[in-house]
Amino acid sequence: MQTSHSKKPFFLALACLSLAGLVSCNSSSAASSDIVVSFYPLEFLASRIVGGKLSVSSIVPPGSEPHDFELKTSDVMKLYDTKAVFLNGLGMEPFESSVKTHPNLGPKTTVLADSLDNLITVIPSTGGSYVDPHIWLDTDIYATMGKAMLDKIVTISPENRALFESNYASLVADLSALKSYGQGLGLSGKTIAVSHDAFRYMGREFGFEELFINGFSPNDEPSASALQSLLDAIEEKGIDTIFFEELENQDIATYIATQTGAKVEVLSPLETITEGENYFSVYRRNLDKIAEAKSK
Ligand SMILES: [Zn+2]
Missing domain, CATH: 3.40.50.1980 (Nitrogenase molybdenum iron protein domain)
Incomplete structure (x- = not known):
């Protein structure tokens, strides 16, 4: 050719x-x-x-x-x-x-x-x-x-x-x-539960860890045993919020929330955007939501 x-x-x-x-x-x-x-x-x-x-x-x-x-x-x-x-x-x-x-x-x-x-x-x-x-x-x-x-x-x-x-x-x-704003929120040492394994870089930068429900892609689904160990970890870490993202099916996040008594919140990996938002507005809101979520 x-x-x-x-x-x-x-x-x-x-x-x-x-x-x-x-x-x-x-x-x-x-x-x-x-x-x-x-x-x-x-x-x-x-x-x-x-x-x-x-x-x-x-x-x-x-x-x-x-x-x-x-x-x-x-x-x-x-x-x-x-x-x-x-x-x-x-x-x-x-x-x-x-x-x-x-x-x-x-x-x-x-x-x-x-x-x-x-x-x-x-x-x-x-x-x-x-x-x-x-x-x-x-x-x-x-x-x-x-x-x-x-x-x-x-x-x-x-x-x-x-x-x-x-x-x-x-x-x-x-x-x-x-970055300075995020560093001022005291996220270090926190553990968050997210549906899509997308927040490792953010966690490394601001000192928190993520437990994830799905894998690399938000449409992956966990196995029954992976789901059970996640439920155990959420319990053990005293996590009160399950984060999912806008574009995905939230059935599993909702199921986990009902099993553990946690609430469900949106955390955006910024893979897409909605009208009127941008990288900075969404990133800051993500940081604020992580700051509000509790864990041991
Ligand atoms: Zn992704």
Whole structure:
């Protein structure tokens, strides 16, 4: 297969050929944004850096779960004319390899996790290991992701370098203020119960531990024995709140709450966003809710 060609119809044909599972490709072209990211935290980073000078859009739309999002033909069309594509990496995007190996998109794609260290390796009781992909919940790592993004964005719009650098500095200052706020809440030594195993980075940063009901993806379900040991741990730790997230079925969280007398609260891993909210407003509310939750 050829890898260099500038004619759009040819690339649309390639897009149709090279993404498995596509059943049709129509020829209507959606407008591309200058920058395309995979899901919300990356969209927020890019938007803060470019400050409206370039257009930014997200592959995973608001209200969708990125862990099991499938890329469709129309999504690929949106990527076609874009100048830069940013992915989180670490298995967060099921479509990562489709994008990276795509002849048009691959060369424009930056996987932000590739330039990071200090990541958390998880060793599940079922064996094996993986690196926790929820990296945007560590405020220092999030700033580093922003720096990698900035470095790429100034290459596609060098005339705006000073503005982008200044916007990035303001973002870093906001992240630093968020970190100080969280450090002032006294979360250290606390244990929280969450439905989705997404808060390890936040826990490492602010000193709390998580017990989780589901695994890596919010739609995983615990085995009966895992559920029983979780009930025992909640009892033993004196946990009074079970956190679940907006996008998932809360039946199991509710069941655990009724079994243990705990209440149920929302804690957002910021994988998506609702109207009127942003990374900072949601992160702060998460911190406040963790501060209110009790444990021994
Ligand atoms: Zn997640």
